[in-house]
Amino acid sequence: MRSDMPKVLHPVAGLPMVNHVMDAAREAGGTALAVVVGNQAERVAEVVINQNGDAQIFVQTERLGTGHAVLAAREAIDKSYDDVLILYGDVPLTRAETLLELRELLAGGVDVAVLGFRTDNPTGYGRLLEKEGELVAIREHKDATEEERQVKFCNGGIMAFSGKEALSLLDRISNDNAKQEYYLTDIVEVARSRNLKVVAIEADEAEIIGVNNRVELAEVEALWQQRKRKVLMLSGVAMSAPQTVFFHYDTQVEGDVMIEPNVVFGPEVVVKSGANIRAFSHLEGANVGNDVVVGPYARLRPGAELLAGSKIGNFCEIKKAIIEEGAKVNHLSYVGDARVGAGANIGAGTITCNYDGMNKHFTDIGKNAFIGSNSSLVAPVKIGDGGFVASGSVITEDVPDDAMGIGRGRQTIKKDYGTQIRKRNAALKESRRK
Secondary structure: OOOOOOOOHHHEEOOOEHHHHHHHHOOOOOOOEEEOOOOOOHHHHHHHHHOOOEEEEOOOOOOOOHHHHOOOOOOHHOOOOOOOEOOOOOOOOOOOHHHHHHHHHOOOOOOOEEEEEOOOOOOOOOEEEEOOOEEEEEOOOOOHHHHHHHOOOEEEEEEEEEEEHHHHHHHHHOOOOOOOOOOOHHHHHHHHHOOOOOEEEEOOOOOOOOOOHHHHHHHHHHHHHHHHHHHHHOOOEOOOHHHOEEOOOOOOOOOOOEEEOOEOOOOOOOOOOOOOOOOOOOOEEEOOOOOOOEEOEEEOOOOOOOOOOOOEEEEEEEEEEEOOOEEEEEEEEEEEEEOOOOOOEEEEOOEEOOOOOOOOOOOEEEEOEEEEOEEEEOOEEOOOOOEEEEOOOEEEOEEEEOOOOOOOOOOOOOHHHHHHHHHHHHHHHHHOOO
């Protein structure tokens, strides 16, 4: 990965790859997670425990093959679970539904189930060799005969074992090979030698793509986004250019939402039915209510809460603020650490001055208030219900209900002063030229 970060911690849709894998395991009914770590073990373990506090961590101190890595978790495997599934922290697109298929095979009497995929270009992959509906061997490409190399059913790495057989099978894997390593793939022939039932099932190739560099990480991100878009559109979300919309792993969008092109969702965003997220908007940590309009070119930052029927227009930024029902922040405005009351209107160029260099302060704008364009509301300050703020004002004191606040210098006119300025500037320019 050319990175100081452990590979499995690189994010897909904002979530570390290893967490995607654990989520799939949980969704497939997994009741216990054992995570084998090696490189930067403590750093990986911390991320794992933050998401799954009951996960067991095991350290592989030597790299002696995939079978050896699995046996690092011997203590967990030895607890006689019904099923033992072997997953990989750098294979983040495996679906819970596929893992359930493997579990169903075990429940039906299969002892070992292997997940495979078909590809038109199998070069380099281990081949899954079947006979009469059962898997008889996994043959590495370099060891395969010419006939076996024509097989396009390839090993995806993910396996499932019957819990009662798991340890006895793993312990019989030998390291009698050129590298003197313990290969998990050998478990197929070990199981066959004991007359156990071994089968392979097919998954979509995208589910078992591993990540080894940043190019592959970007490819996996694209596949994840494609999958998320499809799920949302089938649930009733409209996207006019879905390939330009990007979601976070935890984005929640209800049906009858319209998402225009080039929208990016960061973490912790919820969008309710009827909302319209217009083009080139960026949302994170925001709750968007029913029938809300956001954008175009709007930014919602953490703590933005937009209640039903409110509107955030072009080039507006909302941060840690409640925009109540029907309120409008239409143009070129910043509202932070604030409440905008129901039906209020915030004019173009308005800002809430919420930071004094050390602390944040709150601005409270009442219902049906009207804030004139190019106004600065210096917090802490309150604009009462039905209150007005004259355009261009700097408001430093509370404005009572139904009152108007004006905070600006009085306009004066200096006749012919424009001509004088131009003459002065021209003379200055001429003197510099000399």
